[in-house]
Amino acid sequence: MSLNKLTIKRAHQGLVKRRFSAVELTEAVLNQIKKQDRQIHAYLTLTEESALSQAKRVDKKIANREKIGLLAGIPVAIKDLILVEGVRCTAGSKILANYIAPYDATAIKRLRRAGAVIVGKTNLDEFGMGSSTENSAYGITKNPHDLERVPGGSSGGSAAALAADECIYALGTDTGGSIRQPASFCGIVGLKPTYGRVSRYGLIAFASSLDQIGLMAKTVEDARIVLEAIAGQDKMDSTSLNPPNQTTKGQFQIKGLKIGLPKEYFVKGLDSDVEKIVRAAAAQYEKMGAQVIEVSLPFSEYALPSYYIIQPAEASANLARYDGIKYGLSEPANQLLDVYLKTRQHGFGDEVRRRIMLGTYTLSAGYYEAYYLKAQKVRTLIREDFAKAFEKADVLMGPVAPTPAFKIGEKIDDPISMYLSDIYTVAVSLAGLPAVSLPCGQVGKLPVGLQIIGRHFEEEKILQIAQDYENVSA
Amino acid sequence: MKLSEEQVNHIAKLARLGLTDKENKKFRKELSAILDFIEQLNKAKTEKVEPTAQVTGLENVIRQDKGQAKTKQEAEKLLKLTPETKDGYVKVKAVL
Numbered sequence: 001m002s003l004n005k006l007t008i009k010r011a012h013q014g015l016v017k018r019r020f021s022a023v024e025l026t027e028a029v030l031n032q033i034k035k036q037d038r039q040i041h042a043y044l045t046l047t048e049e050s051a052l053s054q055a056k057r058v059d060k061k062i063a064n065r066e067k068i069g070l071l072a073g074i075p076v077a078i079k080d081l082i083l084v085e086g087v088r089c090t091a092g093s094k095i096l097a098n099y100i101a102p103y104d105a106t107a108i109k110r111l112r113r114a115g116a117v118i119v120g121k122t123n124l125d126e127f128g129m130g131s132s133t134e135n136s137a138y139g140i141t142k143n144p145h146d147l148e149r150v151p152g153g154s155s156g157g158s159a160a161a162l163a164a165d166e167c168i169y170a171l172g173t174d175t176g177g178s179i180r181q182p183a184s185f186c187g188i189v190g191l192k193p194t195y196g197r198v199s200r201y202g203l204i205a206f207a208s209s210l211d212q213i214g215l216m217a218k219t220v221e222d223a224r225i226v227l228e229a230i231a232g233q234d235k236m237d238s239t240s241l242n243p244p245n246q247t248t249k250g251q252f253q254i255k256g257l258k259i260g261l262p263k264e265y266f267v268k269g270l271d272s273d274v275e276k277i278v279r280a281a282a283a284q285y286e287k288m289g290a291q292v293i294e295v296s297l298p299f300s301e302y303a304l305p306s307y308y309i310i311q312p313a314e315a316s317a318n319l320a321r322y323d324g325i326k327y328g329l330s331e332p333a334n335q336l337l338d339v340y341l342k343t344r345q346h347g348f349g350d351e352v353r354r355r356i357m358l359g360t361y362t363l364s365a366g367y368y369e370a371y372y373l374k375a376q377k378v379r380t381l382i383r384e385d386f387a388k389a390f391e392k393a394d395v396l397m398g399p400v401a402p403t404p405a406f407k408i409g410e411k412i413d414d415p416i417s418m419y420l421s422d423i424y425t426v427a428v429s430l431a432g433l434p435a436v437s438l439p440c441g442q443v444g445k446l447p448v449g450l451q452i453i454g455r456h457f458e459e460e461k462i463l464q465i466a467q468d469y470e471n472v473s474a
Numbered sequence: 475m476k477l478s479e480e481q482v483n484h485i486a487k488l489a490r491l492g493l494t495d496k497e498n499k500k501f502r503k504e505l506s507a508i509l510d511f512i513e514q515l516n517k518a519k520t521e522k523v524e525p526t527a528q529v530t531g532l533e534n535v536i537r538q539d540k541g542q543a544k545t546k547q548e549a550e551k552l553l554k555l556t557p558e559t560k561d562g563y564v565k566v567k568a569v570l
Contacts (some may be wrong), residue, residue: 100554100555102552102555209527238535299518302514302515302518305511305512305513306512308511320490326556327557333567336567337490339567341490345492345493346492348491354501354505356489357482357485357505358505360485364488371512374520376527377520377524379525379526380525383526415504415507416507416511419511
């Protein structure tokens with residue numbers, strides 16, 4: 001088996017048993033990138049040199065018989081929205097084409113401490129705004145399962161890199177589905193943690209009440225390893241926090257587990273093949289002793305409209321910092337106002353400008369109450385929906401996306417049809433809940449993901465539930 | 475909600491985004507459609523509902539109101555990223 005196809009767990013065992021070195025493992029990944037990435041275009045920047053020196057450092061430790069952690073020497077891909085010190089960070093935007101990150105994000109610091117080997121930065125929809133990675137200023141990423149289709153987005157580069165074995169695991173970010181939907185489209189495991197579980201320090205801000213760093217992995221077991229490494233309260237992000245009580249590990253079992261299927265997630269608009277696959281996964285849990293019940297999230301229909309007020313509003317404020325003065329692109333002009341206007345006109349792509357204008361409008365004088373405040377009230381209703389559903393069920397399950405990966409170009413000219421591909425993921429983001437996207441079948445050659453949603457801070461539980469399924473289906 | 479040409483120009487100005495006439499036309503059409511879509515929210519009854527801004531129950535996380543001086547290297551790194559500097563300061567164009 002080629003080394004680049006290994007999981008974290010197996011690569012770690014190979015390193016410890018000295019069957020291969022971290023340098024060999026890293027080279028296998030880099031070679032795969034060289035062979036494959038001209039077709040896939042998952043990466044925007046490669047950090048080959050520093051990757052190899054990180055790997056050498058781990059090999060030295062192994063040679064000295066020092067104990068190494070599970071992530072030491074393991075190659076990882078990082079979404080190009082997360083800062084890695086000294087490496088260009090574009091956010092998929094022309095406005096940051098030459099931006100060299102001046103510091104490490106906290107998640108990156110933690111990975112470094114664990115000995116991780118960072119091989120490169122992956123493509124994304126500009127600033128995370130999109131569901132297909134077509135909104136990147138640096139070209140389209142292709143789905144490794146079908147090169148005519150999108151990998152999903154916005155973390156499409158990370159998902160495609162992993163599905164093409166161009167890394168062992170990857171970091172992504174999720175604001176309204178940007179980890180889960182590409183994970184579903186590319187047939188890998190994706191985890192969006194509880195809002196605040198992973199520090200956002202060093203993550204380029206998009207919509208601050210929703211943004212969350214998370215991960216993509218080949219197996220659920222790997223996902224747990226990565227979560228443990230990157231999670232935790234951080235003084236640099238005042239919204240980050242640790243789980244209030246240590247979750248009960250090991251006391252949990254599938255037998256008797258109550259799985260709620262929200263009836264609003266199985267209605268018109270859901271592809272019939274996707275529905276069959278998701279229901280079959282639920283039936284599999286039933287066979288394993290779980291009880292499947294129907295639950296209701298009555299305000300589901302308002303999740304997407306509410307999300308498309310809150311998220312662009314926060315984005316319009318966050319992206320005000322790109323002014324051509326402090327960093328990034330700067331278009332020459334005689335007057336300050338013209339520097340702003342030209343820089344932002346030329347530096348931002350269409351989708352980003354659309355959302356900035358939308359957010360500016362809904363926050364402008366006289367409209368705040370009708371839009372932003374209204375959306376925040378609906379956000380309360382959506383949170384309460386989940387709270388009530390979790391009184392009846394221990395965990396919720398449903399589709400990640402209404403369809404498998406769609407064709408490149410299919411939705412790019414129709415913003416609303418693109419937005420609809422996040423219909424099952426945004427409500428979870430509005431409520432700040434953790435959710436896993438777990439591969440559970442295929443339509444033809446296209447993967448389909450099962451979304452497993454937990455209460456706040458129940459990452460370990462939903463991962464355990466996912467792992468039990470993975471064990472049976474493997 | 476149909477936006478007018480003037481409204482779109484006004485929004486673009488507030489957002490400090492330059493806009494050509496052709497772009498105005500394109501965004502006018504797209505933004506109007508998106509506004510129609512989000513206005514579905516008007517159907518939701520929210521009279522007695524409190525708004526949510528924070529989802530995990532955190533309140534008033536505070537720290538000391540104290541700046542942190544950057545080291546010379548840190549400051550250099552940041553200044554290197556700026557388009558224009560003068561004597562170690564960020565240079566800004568004339569406002570008027």
